Amino acid sequence: MICIKCFHGKTHITNSRQNKKYPITWRRHICDQCGYSFTTYEKPVIDLIVISQNGKKNNFSIGKLMLSIARSFNHDDRLAASYSYDLANTIQDKLTLLQNEYTISPQYIAEITHSTLQNFDQIAALQYAAQHNLITPQRKKRRGRPSFSYSEHDSDHSSPL
DSSP: OOOTTTOOSOEEEEEEEEOSSSSOEEEEEEETTTOOEEEEEEOOOOOOEEEOTTOOEEEOOHHHHHHHHHHTTTTOHHHHHHHHHHHHHHHHHHHHHHOSSSEEOHHHHHHHHHHHHHHHOHHHHHHHHHHTTSEEEEOOSSSSOOEEEEOOOOOSOOSOO
8 A cells, every 4th residue: 555644655554453343444554664554444435327218337436426415515614624525425325235236326325425414414304305305395275474384205225214
């Protein structure tokens, strides 16, 4: 591995541990040239295929998910900059753990993302739900502001949320 301080092309591993719950390996590296030590976490890459409603297949993109999450933090740009990447990684991990197959629907991704955001920031969750049609406005016959309710979507997945 390349040293992250001096960019020397050779390091050696001094310690390595497997995580008991997840398929992640923690490794401690030391640079052969400058002696700098740093830690890496390795996890397997699982290719998720997203199948849209029209049947088109695309590879899952964590970058698209990260941008979508960042857009839901319109109320706080600092949170968007600080947590979008970590939230996207958390959601990707949930998607790979909850899916028995490696094909998922965009609706399933939206539902998992929304439930994760609800645990993190209620305003961001509401904005995300509005952007992805997880809520619909309901007009009352009386005057006043519209209220919102979560819409029920039929999902083509078997994993419970």
